[in-house]
Amino acid sequence: MTLTRTSPADGEAPPQALSIGLLLVILIVAFEAMAVSTVLPRVANQLQGLSWYGWASSAFLLASLFGAVVSGLLSDRRGLALGAGISLGVFAAGLLVSGLAPDMPAFVLGRFIQGLGAGGLGALPFAVITARYPEARRARMLAAVSSAWLLPALVGPLLASLMADHWSWRTVFWGLIPVLALAGPLCVLPLRAPASAPQSSAEEPATASHPRTLWPALALTISAGALIEGLRRADLPGAVMIGAGLAGTLLSARPLFPRGMGRLARGLPSALVLRGFAAFAVLGANAFLPLALHELRGLSLTQAGVLLSVGGVAWTVGSWVTDQLERRSGPESRPVRIRAGLVLISLGLGVTALSAMGVWPLWSAYLGWCVTALSMGVAYNANSLLALSSVPAGGAGRLSGQLANIEVLMVALAAGASGALLARVPSLPTAFALAFGLMLLGSMVPWVAATRLRQV
Template identity: 75%
Template sequence: MSLPADHPAPPQTLSVGLLLVVLVVAFEAMAVGTVLPRVAAEFHGLAWYGWASSAFLLASLFGAVASGLLADRRGLALGAGASLSVFAAGLLVAGLAPDMPTFVVGRFVQGLGAGGLGALPFAVITARYPEAARARMLAAVSSAWLVPALTGPLLASLIAETWSWRAVFWGLAPVLALVTPLCVGPLRTVNGPAPAAPEADQASDASGLWPALGLTVSAGAVVEGLRRADVPGLLLVVAGAVGMAFSARPLFPAGMLRLARGLPAALMLRGFAAFAVLGANTLLPLALHDLRGLTLTQAGSLLSVGGATWTLGSWIQAQLDRRGGPAGRPRRIRMGAALLTLGLGVTSAAVLGTLPLAWAYAGWCLTCLCMGVAYNANSLLALGSVPDSGAGRLSGQLANIEVLMVAVAAGVGGALVARLASLEAAFTLAFAVTLLGSLVPWVAATRLRPGA
C-alpha cells in the first residue's frame, strides 16, 4: 500500500504527540510489571496474580477493536481521545483500590483504553506516513520504550519502597492530561471527520464489536477456569474454548489456524511470539523475586535490559530495511524466530536456577533483540497488505492477536502459581509452556510473503 505522491506530509507535532503518548503508556507498562509482586503481597492476592495481567490484556482486546472501528468511521482523533480518557480512569481506579478484586477491575478499565492506544501507532503510520517513512517511524515508536525501559523499573521500585505503589498508577493521570492535546490536536487537523460509510457497511463494521466482546468474555472464562480446581472450572475452560473458536472467526482473516500464506501467517507469528516472550515477561519479576530472592529493583532491571535490547533490535531492522529494502524482511523474521527460542530457553533455565543468574540477562538480551528485529519486520509486512480504508481494522487485528495470546499465557502462568503448592514447579511448567509456544513462529515464518 502506498499513499498518493501529493499526499501532504504529517505535521511534526503529530509525530511528537504520538511518541509522547507511547512514552507514557510504556512507562506504566514497565512500572506495573515491577510493582505487581508488591501489590499481590499487600492484598494477599497471589491467587489473583494472573488476573492482574489477563484482565488488562483481555480488555485491551475489546478496546483495540472498538478504537479501530471508531477510527475508521469517525477519524483517528476521536478514537485517540476516547482511549486516553478511559486509560486515565483505569489508572485512578487501580491506584485507589482497597483490595485485589478492585485492583483487577481498575486494570480492566485501564486495558480498555490501552487497547486503543496500542493500535493507534499502526493506524496512524499506515494512514498518514508514506512507505519510505514507515520503518523509521515504527523504529521511533519502539525507541519511545527505551527511556521507560531503563528508568521505569527503578523509579517504580523507589516509589513503592519510599512512598506507595499506588503513586505509580495515579501519578500518571496528570501527565496524560498534558500529553493528550499534543496527540489529539494534530490528528484532528490532519485527519478530519471520516466520510460516512453506507449503512450496510456500517452495520457490518459495528457487528464486529460483538465477536470482540464474545472473544473477551470467552478468553476470560478460560483464564478463570484454569485458576479453579473444580468441576465448574473445567466447564468454564471448555465453554470458553468453544466461545473463543466461534468469536475469533469474524475478527481475523480465514486460514489462521492452518497458517495460510500472507497475512494469516503473519498474524499467527505475531501472536505466538507475543505468547512466548511477553507471556514470560509477566512472570519474570515474580519468579526472580520469590525464587531467586531479588529485590523489586533487581528483578525489574531484567525488564530494563529487555526493553533496551528490543529497541536496539527495532533500529537494526530499520537500518537493514533502509539499506536492503523490504526483500530481506522474511529472512530476518525466520532468523529472529529461531534465536528467540534459544534466548528464552537460556533465560528460563537461569531464572529456575539450572544456570547461573547472570545467564538470565544474556538470554533475555538475545530474546528481546530478536523480537525487535522480527516483530517490526513482520509488522511492516502486515501493514503492506491493506488499503488505507482498512488501516483501523488491521491495527485492531494486530493488537488483538497479540493481547489475546499474552492474556492466555498470563492466565496459564497465573493459574499454575495459584494451584500448585510449589512455586518452583509452577514456574517450571509456565516457562515450558512459553517455550512450546515459541516454536509456532518457526513454522509461520516460512509462510510469509510481501503484502499485495
C-alpha cells in the first residue's frame, strides 16, 4: 500500500481513536495469524481434509499478496478510509465463511477471502502512519505497532487451543468478528477527514506504479496457486499444472522483483532471495509443526500452542537483540550477524525436526524452536536493514513491497509443498520427515545468498 495524497502538518497529532483503532486491527490480524496454526490440526481432523492442509495456509497467503495491491490501489484513488473499510469487511466475511465451513474446501475458500482482506490490513499501518502522523510521532507509533504482535504471540496459540478444547475451533473465527466491529469505526472514521497538508511530489511515482503491478500480482497469485495444486495431485492434469504454474510464477514475478535474483546478483537481489528462503524454511515449518507434534508425539493443541508462543516471543527478542547490536556494532556488523543467524536457524530446525520425529526427547523441540525463532529475529531484521540501505530514500516504499511479497510467496509455496507431501505420501511419519527435510534444504540456500550481500 502506498501513501494517499495528503500528509499531516508538522506537530499535528491525529485523533486518539485512530491510534486505538489501528492497534486493534493489528492485534486482530496478529491473533488470527497465531491462532490458525494452532487449531488447524483440529480443523483438518473434524472436516476430514488432511489432503487440503497445505491449502489452508497457501490460499490465505497468496490472496493476501493480491489483496495488498488492490487495497493500495483503492486507497490511492479513493482514500485510505475506503481501502481500510473494504479490507475490514472482506476479512470479516472470510472469518464468517471459515467459521461456518461444512468441509475443508469451504474452509479454504474462507481462508482465501480472509487473505484478501488481511493483505490490505497488513499494509495499512505503514500507510496511515506515514500519511497521518507527524514526523515526531511516527517512530513511537511504529514501535507500538511492532509491540502489538507480542501479546498475540504470547497468548494467541494458548487462547485459541483453549477455545477449541472447551467450545469449538469455529469460535476462534467467530470471536474476532465483534472485535472487528469495534475496531472498524475507530480506524475508518478518522481516516475520512482530510489531512492538513499536501503530499510532496516526490511520493507521486509510487502511486503511479500500482496499476502496473496489479495484473502481475494477479498472475502471480493464480500461477503459484496452480503450481501448489499441481503438487498436490498425482495425475496428468497435476503435471500440466506444475509446468504451467512454474512458468507463470517465474514470468509474473519479473515485474515485481529486481533482476538478478535467479543468479544471486550482488546486493539487493541476494538480500531478497535470502529473505524469501529464510521465510520458506522457518514459517513453512511453522505451518505444519503443530500437526507434526500432535500426530507424531501426541501433544494436545494447547501443548503445541505453547511451542508457537515460545517461538513468537523468541523472534521478538531476536528483533530487540538486533536493535542493540546495531547500536553497539554499527551497520558494518550486519553481514556477520546475518550469517551467524542463518547457521543457527538451520541448527535449530534440525533439532526441532529430530524431536518432532521422536528421535530426540520432546523438550528439545522447545529448545530447537526457540533457537530457530531467536536467530530468525536477528538475521531477518539485519538483512532488512541491509536491504533498505542499498536503495535511495525514494525507493524505500517499493522495497518494502518487494520484501513483503517475496516472503508471502515463498511461505505459500512452502506450505503448499509440505501439504502436498501430506496428501500424497501414504505414511504420515515419512511425509513429515520429507517436509522437515525440504525446510532444512531451504534454510541452506540463504547461506549462499549471504556471501553475495555486499554490493559491487
